[in-house]
Amino acid sequence: MGVFQVDGEFVAADQAVLPVSDLAVLRGYGAFDFLRTYGGKPFHLDAHIRRLQNSLRLLEISCPWSIEDLRQRVEQTLARNDYPEANIRLLVTAGDSDDSITPGQKPRLLIMVTPVKTFPAAWYEDGVKIVTADVTRYIPGAKSIDYIRAILCLRHAHEAGAIESVYVDDRGRVLEATTSNIFAVIDGQLATPGEGILPGVTRDVLLDLAADVYRPAIRSISREEVYGAEEVFLTSSNKEVLPVRQVDDRPIGTGRPGPMTRALMDLFRRHTKTY
Structure with a gap:
């Protein structure tokens, strides 16, 4: 079973959850990026992180994490998994909302690592x-x-x-x-x-x-x-x-x-x- 990072905590993939009050659940409000590894190394990770940050800027979702912070979190999560090659998904939600539509001030970060699947x-x-x-x-x-x-x-x-x-x-x-x-x-x-x-x-x-x-x-x-x-x-x-x-x-x-x-x-x- 793989290991994900949810809000700074490492959890088994099948135990990773979001509160139903999160705007990602209520309104589909969030951004993500997706990459894979080659030789176990995330492929152009910084470029993917910069694109994620730009997505959050365009969607007006705050991003309290620096490129270095996100890079370290990805590498830490990757190290807790043991796949020959891995897919990496970074997902940022707008967090909880008092009225179910207005974003709060605490976005959530999820890092999901799964095995690479090949196409025919x-x-x-x-x-x-x-x-x-x-x-x-x-x-x-x-x-x-x-x-x-x-x-x-x-x-x-x-x-x-x-x-x-x-x-x-x-x-x-x-x-x-x-x-x-x-x-x-x-x-x-x-x-x-x-x-x-x-x-x-x-x-x-x-x-x-x-x-x-x-x-x-x-x-x-x-x-x-x-x-x-x-x-x-x-x-x-x-x-x-x-x-x-x-x-x-x-x-x-x-x-x-x-x-x-x-x-x-x-x-x-x-x-x-x-x-």
């Missing part, structure tokens, strides 16, 4: 199907715990035989997926959206790795451009670099992972091995 090898060898949805997120720069839209979009995606749903705004611009960022190779140019999204840490790492060779463009991408792209792939902490073979009813390129996607998958894999 066929996803990476053959690519996956994704769908699009005419949906946008409220305060997209904040990684809020409000995932109602994402849950419903993923349900519809699974019903369509897809593994992800990509949001599209009212101008037809592709934004991001429910738990991933999207890249496309269009007319030989690697591109990814930059506005109206939550910038992923894996996305940022890949942009840095690809900068010198592929010179990626951060720009608006239309749904029609994605349909006509030579290659499409997703990035996230748990999916890493995941090739896409089909978007809605449109096959992408040859219907197989393309050469740039495969090269970037290998580049990212080598980065994680030496991180």
Whole structure:
């Protein structure tokens, strides 16, 4: 059984609880971040902590913990678990409320460590199907715990035989997926959206790795451009670099992972091995 940290106390995972008076329970008010380890080391931990702090700022939830404090708490919780590789979730709630809606002054911090779960090898060898949805997120720069839209979009995606749903705004611009960022190779140019999204840490790492060779463009991408792209792939902490073979009813390129996607998958894999 794993060990979590809840409000500064270490508890068995199956004993970790929040009071029903917490605004995370009552109103879905809170923020989180998610990362994994490679070789037992949290991957770009400080970047994830900074993103969490920014989410809290955007949601106007106080953050009394410094980067150093959060880093130590993560490392302490990780040390109390014994997994070959681990997922780490940091979650900050707005705490208790006197009137069930107004935040108090004592946010709660939860750090959850669980074993990494792998996805089917066929996803990476053959690519996956994704769908699009005419949906946008409220305060997209904040990684809020409000995932109602994402849950419903993923349900519809699974019903369509897809593994992800990509949001599209009212101008037809592709934004991001429910738990991933999207890249496309269009007319030989690697591109990814930059506005109206939550910038992923894996996305940022890949942009840095690809900068010198592929010179990626951060720009608006239309749904029609994605349909006509030579290659499409997703990035996230748990999916890493995941090739896409089909978007809605449109096959992408040859219907197989393309050469740039495969090269970037290998580049990212080598980065994680030496991180």
